[in-house]
Amino acid sequence: MTRRQCTGxxxxxxxxxxxxxxxxxxxxxxIPKDIFVEQWVGISTDEFHRAKDSDVKYMRNRHPLIDMNWSRGDCVKYLTSLGLADTPKSSCLGCPFHGNAQWRHIRDTSPEEWTDVVAFDAAIRQGNARANATGNRLLGQAFLHRSRVPLDQAPIDHVTAAEWAALQPQLGEEQVDVAELEQGVSDGCSPWACRGGVEPVQDDFGLAS
Ligand code: SF4
Structure with missing residues (x-):
């Protein structure tokens, strides 16, 4: 995983x-002190630690699911009652934290989006154009899929022996198991609560303003 700026x-x-x-x-x-928007962010009670304040005064974050004491299970129950049981976790289309199941879902249900993510994967191979131009060249190549194979050829229908082998050094304290290879990381992604647990990079381009 390289330096990540997607959320920011x-x-x-x-x-x-x-x-x-x-x-x-x-x-x-x-912006005057008394002018602000209230932004609702859908963090449930089981993700309490991911609820964060905004870093600017003109945006005030509220977390209505936490206010209502709703867990992820409560949300699923509610969505199911509306006939929306299949609602996926929120994430970008081309997220490197997707598991095989999410990649297959895009490939098998949305050819247009699949073409888009395959093209995006090809476009990132040499890394960030701006970083390359300023001398911070990517050492190696970037891929969206964990196998480090172009997405349209990646083994998204099964976990390969090479992927298993690559995981071995990570087994232990922070277990990355076959469920994560298949389902991706369990968290969804929202502003100020990035998927994958790493804080978003915010300061390169004046994001605090
Ligand atoms: S879902 Fe989150 S972690 Fe994944 S690409 Fe989007 S912003 Fe980045």
Whole structure:
């Protein structure tokens, strides 16, 4: 896993831009203290530790599921009552934390999105263009799938012996097992609570503004 900027670049930054636009204060304009939006973030009680405040005063995070004392199970029960039992966890289409099941789901149910993620996977092979241009060249190649094989050729229908072997050094304290290879990481992804447990990188491009 390389340095990750997806949450900061693809979510927090665009959200801040949109919120500033809604409030009528474009980037760098000072926003008065009493002007803010209330942002609802769907963190359930079993993910309590992932509920975070925003890092700017013009956005105040609220966590209604925690206020209502709803667990993930309560959410599933509610969605099931509405006929929406198959609602997936929130995540980006081309997330490197997907397991094989999620990749298969995209491939088998949405050819257009599959073409999109395959193209995205090919486009990241040499790493981040801006980092490469500034001398922080990626040593090696980037892939979305854990097998480090182009996505349209990756073994998403089964876990290979090589993937198992690659996991062996990680077994122990932090168990990565076959369930994660198949289902991906258990967390969904939301702003200020990135999937995979690593804090989002925020400061390269003035995201705190
Ligand atoms: S779901 Fe989260 S971790 Fe995955 S690519 Fe999107 S922002 Fe990054």
């Amino acid at each position: 670049e693809y979510k927090i930054k665009p959200i801040k831009k949109a919120v500033r636009k809604l409030l009528g204060y474009p980037y760098r304009a000072r």
